[in-house]
Each structure stands twice: as structure tokens, then as C-alpha cells.
Amino acid sequence: xxxxxxxxxxxxxxxxxxxxxxxxxxxxxxxxxxxxxxxxxxxxxxxxxxxxxxxxxxxxxxxxxxxxxxxxxxxxxxxxxxxxxxxxxxxxxxxxxxxxxxxxxxxxxxxxxxxxxxxxxxxxxxxxxxxxxxxxxxxxxxxxxxxxxxxxxxxxxxxxxxxxxxxxxxxxxxxxxxxxxxxxxxxxxxxxxxxxxxxxxxxxxxxxxxxxxxxxxxxxxxxxxxxxxxxxxxxxxxxxxxxxxxxxxxxxxxxxxxxxxxxxxxxxxxxxxxxxxxxxxxxxxxxxxxxxxxxxxxxxxxxxxxxxxxxxxxxxxxxxxxxxxxxxxxxxxxxxxxxxxxxxxxxxxxxxxxxxxxxxxx
Amino acid sequence: xxxxxxxxxxxxxxxxxxxxxxxxxxxxxxxxxxxxxxxxxxxxxxxxxxxxxxxxxxxxxxxxxxxxxxxxxxxxxxxxxxxxxxxxxxxxxxxxxxxxxxxxxxxxxxxxxxxxxxxxxxxxxxxxxxxxxxxxxxxxxxxxxxxxxxxxxxxxxxxxxxxxxxxxxxxxxxxxxxxxxxxxxxxxxxxxxxxxxxxxxxxxxxxxxxxxxxxxxxxxxxxxxxxxxxxxxxxxxxxxxxxxxxxxxxxxxxxxxxxxxxxxxxxxxxxxxxxxxxxxxxxxxxxxxxxxxxxxxxxxxxxxxxxxxxxxxxxxxxxxxxxxxxxxxxxxxxxxxxxxxxxxxxxxxxxxxxxxxxxxxxxxxx
Numbered sequence: 001x002x003x004x005x006x007x008x009x010x011x012x013x014x015x016x017x018x019x020x021x022x023x024x025x026x027x028x029x030x031x032x033x034x035x036x037x038x039x040x041x042x043x044x045x046x047x048x049x050x051x052x053x054x055x056x057x058x059x060x061x062x063x064x065x066x067x068x069x070x071x072x073x074x075x076x077x078x079x080x081x082x083x084x085x086x087x088x089x090x091x092x093x094x095x096x097x098x099x100x101x102x103x104x105x106x107x108x109x110x111x112x113x114x115x116x117x118x119x120x121x122x123x124x125x126x127x128x129x130x131x132x133x134x135x136x137x138x139x140x141x142x143x144x145x146x147x148x149x150x151x152x153x154x155x156x157x158x159x160x161x162x163x164x165x166x167x168x169x170x171x172x173x174x175x176x177x178x179x180x181x182x183x184x185x186x187x188x189x190x191x192x193x194x195x196x197x198x199x200x201x202x203x204x205x206x207x208x209x210x211x212x213x214x215x216x217x218x219x220x221x222x223x224x225x226x227x228x229x230x231x232x233x234x235x236x237x238x239x240x241x242x243x244x245x246x247x248x249x250x251x252x253x254x255x256x257x258x259x260x261x262x263x264x265x266x267x268x269x270x271x272x273x274x275x276x277x278x279x280x281x282x283x284x285x286x287x288x289x290x291x292x293x294x295x296x297x298x299x300x301x302x303x304x305x306x307x308x309x310x311x312x313x314x315x316x317x318x319x320x321x322x323x324x325x326x327x328x329x330x331x332x333x334x335x336x337x338x339x340x341x342x343x344x345x346x347x348x349x350x351x352x353x354x355x356x357x358x359x360x361x362x
Numbered sequence: 363x364x365x366x367x368x369x370x371x372x373x374x375x376x377x378x379x380x381x382x383x384x385x386x387x388x389x390x391x392x393x394x395x396x397x398x399x400x401x402x403x404x405x406x407x408x409x410x411x412x413x414x415x416x417x418x419x420x421x422x423x424x425x426x427x428x429x430x431x432x433x434x435x436x437x438x439x440x441x442x443x444x445x446x447x448x449x450x451x452x453x454x455x456x457x458x459x460x461x462x463x464x465x466x467x468x469x470x471x472x473x474x475x476x477x478x479x480x481x482x483x484x485x486x487x488x489x490x491x492x493x494x495x496x497x498x499x500x501x502x503x504x505x506x507x508x509x510x511x512x513x514x515x516x517x518x519x520x521x522x523x524x525x526x527x528x529x530x531x532x533x534x535x536x537x538x539x540x541x542x543x544x545x546x547x548x549x550x551x552x553x554x555x556x557x558x559x560x561x562x563x564x565x566x567x568x569x570x571x572x573x574x575x576x577x578x579x580x581x582x583x584x585x586x587x588x589x590x591x592x593x594x595x596x597x598x599x600x601x602x603x604x605x606x607x608x609x610x611x612x613x614x615x616x617x618x619x620x621x622x623x624x625x626x627x628x629x630x631x632x633x634x635x636x637x638x639x640x641x642x643x644x645x646x647x648x649x650x651x652x653x654x655x656x657x658x659x660x661x662x663x664x665x666x667x668x669x670x671x672x673x674x675x676x677x678x679x680x681x682x683x684x685x686x687x688x689x690x691x692x693x694x695x696x697x698x699x700x701x702x703x704x705x706x707x708x709x710x711x712x713x714x715x716x717x718x719x720x721x722x723x724x725x726x727x728x
Contacts, residue, residue, distance in 0.1 A: 054577030055548070169665040199429040200604050200648050204661030226577055233650030233659065256652060270578040271652045274610035274634045293547050293580075 005081045006042035007220045008066065008099060008188045012075035013039040015061050019298055034297045035061045037244045038075065040324070043188055043220040048211070050223045050235030050252060052267070056294055058244040059224045063192045066222065067101040068092055097127050100181035104193040106173035110165045116176055117161045120145055123183035148179040152209060171202035178209065182217075189213070192224045207234045228267055232256040240264050243294050243305040246324055250331035260333040262347060263306045304336070312337060314345040390459060391598050392418040392441070392484070392566050397454030399433070399440045399622075407450070408670040410436050411622045414454075415696070418566065423592065423599040425613030425630065427606045427645065429666055433622040434602045435489065438568050442484055443468060443476060458483055461565065482512055485559035487552075489571040494555060495543040501554055502539035505529075509561050528557040532587060549580040556588060560595065567592075568600045585612055606642075607649045610634040618642045621667050621677035624696060628706040638699045638708040640682045676711065684712060 016032035036058040043049055053059040064070050066077060068086035077084045079098060086092050103109040110119055124136050124144050136144060149157035152175040165173055174194060181189055191210065195203040211234060213219050223235050231238045232252050239249040240261065248261040259265045295301050295308060304310070307317040316336050324332045325339055337347030394416040400407035410433050418424050426434045439445040441456045456468040460483065471479060488494050496504055505525035510516060516524075526536035532553040543551055552572065559567055569588070573581035589612060592599055601613055609616050610630050617627040618639065626639040637643040644662040651657060664681040667673065673680060679689040689711050699706050700713040 054579065055575075171665055199431075199666060200606075201429055201645060201662035202665060204648055204650075204659050205663070208660070228578075229650045229652035232652060233656070253656075266579055268652065270582040272578075272582075272605060272608040272611050273651075273653055274607045275651070275654055293549065 008043040009078040010041045014074035016073045046218040048221040048235040050231035050238040052228050053241035057241045063190045097184045099188040100186040101190040105197050112165050123180045127184035152179045170198045188220045190222045248333045261335050262310045312345045312347050316343050389420045390417045391420045393457040395455045398452045400450045423613045425609030425616040426602045428619035432619045482562045484566045485564040487559050487569045532557045570602045626708045639710050641678045
């Protein structure tokens, strides 16, 4: 991992949503959904960090917290090493100028009654007027619009600038959403499942575009996804989230090829694999014991949140929550199996380059 | 209802001219022949399905792959006559062979016969099944209602016993009968839907994107369970999904659809190892592999065509790297591959002998 200060970092990021009960000012709610609990993340310039997790793991909440769309319960967000306080409109706008978000559904995130020109012009005027002094207009505005559309490979720009969203395909709409985010010239792009609503044949085009923006403009990208295979393809580093906590983090290739945490192994083994002739993945999942589901986040169990489903779990796992332990340089897993404790569970090492799930019986 | 006037002779109808049917060890349960569907009643309806033919053999898992809007769900709904207006079946036949060997054309059944045949012979697990359950009734009531509707003579207690048995079949404990849908997780609701579909022991189970809303771990568990039940109870499955890599693993045979047409059918593993249609190859190249060497992937340029403005010729031609002049003018029909492989069909001019002077592109010649 690079030693430079991360553009955007989160330490102990926590979000509890109120779940029923009366709201009493200044007091924590009686029942809360622990959506995100103590998540640490670092986004570096020119890098993509993938956050992988199943539905309900808190991955979208992480993105919304980082975007300043919902208040943080606990922990801090650091923008360029300085604590980001998003209080009040002015501060919020200054923050989102540098941290922009792309949403999952391009059919819902772009106003259908306005043409592309309006959507992009608004973003340009909102975020650029201070730097250029006065409003963007005339030839200058046209040039900026053209540049934005070209950046997202919608060329020739004149063909798209006056179109309405309904005249565009899903992929084109998502490109407009990306162009709108780029209008602010952000340092960070938070992409919440940017391709899961799109047709499969055009998903890669959008991912390749984001990779291109990372390389050319040095933007840091947070890529939220449930598809671990796309994280391997596109992200430099991958963090695996389960029930609101980080289970494992490391460079994408190692996390997907030699997963350390039992949950990551289950995830990798479950992914469809056409090359898996012997059905090893299926066998591994069967060995893990089916019938497992993520725990309730209203009263999360003590100890490791994956323990109820984990085939290696011991009393230690059910009693105490493991911290994120550094297992190898740049790789960490929140699993007691990698600690030095006497009573640690036997997780079994993953042999390199073996087929998925082959080690499940170890 | 709208359907063509086809005579309902049993068992005697053979292949009509025009549609080549793959030479297969055939014990077909469901045969779709030249099914056409339009959307819209005006002078200019959108042709969503054009003369689609497909055969499901007994005990087989047939995967239907394609992107959103390619007509795969329409095909399933049209074949069961569940298509709601403005969808309109304009032609074709759907032959269902019963357990007793009786054959019937679903499209020319009377409403009463159709009502009886649905669910008993063909059951569907709908897309977004998680929200198909009625939120204000307990699971028990929803299961029992369906059973009693088709088995009028059955006593309520018997139906309840059957409902409990069905839940156990899909791995849910019977005490969950008293739960409301919101008390179940997404995976459990999906299992309840599958249990419901299996209630009358159908011969054909159509699953329309059954696991898209679920995460991969749950997806695998549920599909494993369906495959195990298939062996035990002996039904055939049509699995509709956009995830080809999933189909390669679970399906016996795959039919790839594009713009309302089937462009390729073959044994699942062959589609993966040796795609013969440029679209199949592109689709497979759109999924980054989780295992094995990293590959540079490009996806497919362009976007699927608007079916109301379908270009003449092959619908894939505008996105195809190997398109020739003939592709833009003439519609290819499903036929043999250039390699003349058994049980494989492809609709691509590259495979039409006499049209291609050179060799097949490397990608399709493996």
C-alpha cells in the first residue's frame, strides 16, 4: 500500500439507524439497527477500492456516509487528512465538490423532464462558478459540456447534449450520471453498484470507463458491489463487508484467489464458475453447512458476526469480536484463526493457486 | 384469446417446414414451435418474438440466456399464455406432453382446460418472487389456497399437511407456516415460492430470474436445492437468467436469445468452451472470471436494439465485429454450425455455407 495520505479515509465509521421506539433528543435510540460498525477504509489517488458484500451488509450505507448524505453515528471521515465536517449547506457543497457519488439506477438518478444539457449545466454552474468567477455561459459553457461528454465517451457530443433521458439507453444514462459527477472535478468518486442495473453486455464498458478515469484523471474510486468477480477485474484493493463489519481487506487478486476469512472463502466458492467442472465450489458450499443467514443487526450477536455460520467457529469466536489482524503485508482479516491466541480456531491455510473450495476440508 | 387455429391432433404432428429441429434423443415435455409475439394493437406493433422454436426434454434443465429486453421472459409467459395485454400471441404452437403421453397445444386449450393445466403441468417461479407473496396472509394460507383450488376434494387438514411437507422439501421447518412473508428472509421467501410451484408436482418448472435479488451464497443454495429436487421428483426446468456463467454450471442445455430470437442452442459446456455465435462469445466475454488468469475484457460495443426499430437483417449486425454485407440485409435462420456439430444450432451467416469464402473467425472456430 502506498504511504501517501489517502484522499478519503474513514476510521471507525459507524451508523446505527433507529428501529422503532420513541425518539428522545440527545439519547441513543432504545433499539437500533447496527448497519455499519467500526469500518476503516482508505481511498488513494488513482486507485479503485472495491467494497464487496451481500445485500444488507452495509455497503451502500458506507457510500452514503462517505458522501455526507446521512449523518455519522460515530467515527470520523478524513478528507486529505483533515476531518471533514459536513454541517450546513456551504460546507456540504464544498465537500461534495471533491467527493461525488454515482448511484445504482440511472433511470431514477437523472431528472426525466430535462435534457442532458440542463443536467450537466447545473452541475457545472454549481461547482465551477467560484473557480472561474461568475457563471459559465456561451462558448465557454459549450466547450465544458463537450469536454464532459467526451470524457465519458459520448461522442460526438452534439448528438447527446440535447437528448432527454428517455431517449438514451441505460448505459448512456449511466455515462451522463458519471459526466455530471465529473462536472465538479472531484477527487473521489463513490460508485454504488454502478453497473448492476445495466445490461450485462454493456457493464464492462462502464467499468472500463471508470478505470480510464482513474488512470487519466487520478480519481480515487470507491466501487460498491455484490459481484466479487468484477471487483477482481476492476479494483486495485478489495474490502469484504459482512453484517456491517470488515471481514477482510487486501489487494483484489489475493483476496479473490487466496481468501483468508472463512466468509470470503464462502463468497468466492459460491460465485458461479463455468470452469468448475468437478463442482468443487458447490461441494465447498455444502461443506460449509447451508441454512446460514446473516445475523439480525438489531441485536448483533457478541463475538464474530460470521460465527453462527462459520464451520470453524469456537467458543472464542462466539464470545469476543476479532479485530482486523494483519496477516500478510497489505492484507488483513478479522478472524481469530489468524491470531496468536492459544484458544484460536483452526481455520486452515489456503494453498496458493488451488481451485476454489478445494481447501474447504482442511 | 389470440392464437392460431391449429388442429389439435395428438401425437401426429411432425416438424413443419421452415424450422429445423435439432436431432436429439427426444422425449420432449414442452415443444415451442414458431411462437411469435407482438406488443401493441395498432397498425405498427412491435414484434418481440419472431418464430421462436424451442424444445425442453424430460428431466432436462434448459437455460435461457440473454439480456434484459431480449424476450426471454416474454417467451416463458407466452408459452404459458400468461402474457397480459398489450402482449399478443400472433402465431405458433406450444405442445405439452403429459405424463400419460397425451399431447396438447397449450395455445388452443379452452380456458377451463388451461386453468387446470397451469400449475399442475407447468408452474412458474416469477421474477421478484420475493414480492409475489401476499403480505397480509400467512404463508400457510397462501400454500393451502393453491392446493385446494386444484384439488377440490381435499380436506383442509390434508392440505395443511401437504403444505408442511412442501416447506420441509425446500429446507424450511414446518413451524414457519404460521409466519407472514415479512417475517421471512429473502432467501426463505424464494424457497416458499418454489415450494408453492412444486405443490402439484408439475412436469415443467419455469424459473424466471429466480435468484437475481439474492446474494451469491443464497443463490447457490437455492439452485442446488432445485436441482436435487428435480432428480427426486422428476420435473424439467426452464431457467431464465442473464447470468450465462451460472447457466453453464447448472443447465444441461442453453439457448441464447438476442432481440427476440434464439441465436444459438447447444449443450451448456459447449456454449462456454466453443461459442458459435458472435453474440454468445461476446456475452461470455462480458463476465470477468473469478478464477483462472486475468483477461482483458471489452464487453460488447453498442447497446441492444430497440425492437420497435429493428434493423433489417441480423439484429446483432450493428454490434458484430464480423458483420458482412449480407448480415445487414438478410435475417439468418437457426441452422447447423459450420462444423456440423450434433445437437447444435446457430443463427449466423458466418455459418452459412457458400456465403463465407474464408474461414470462421478464430473466436468461433475453436
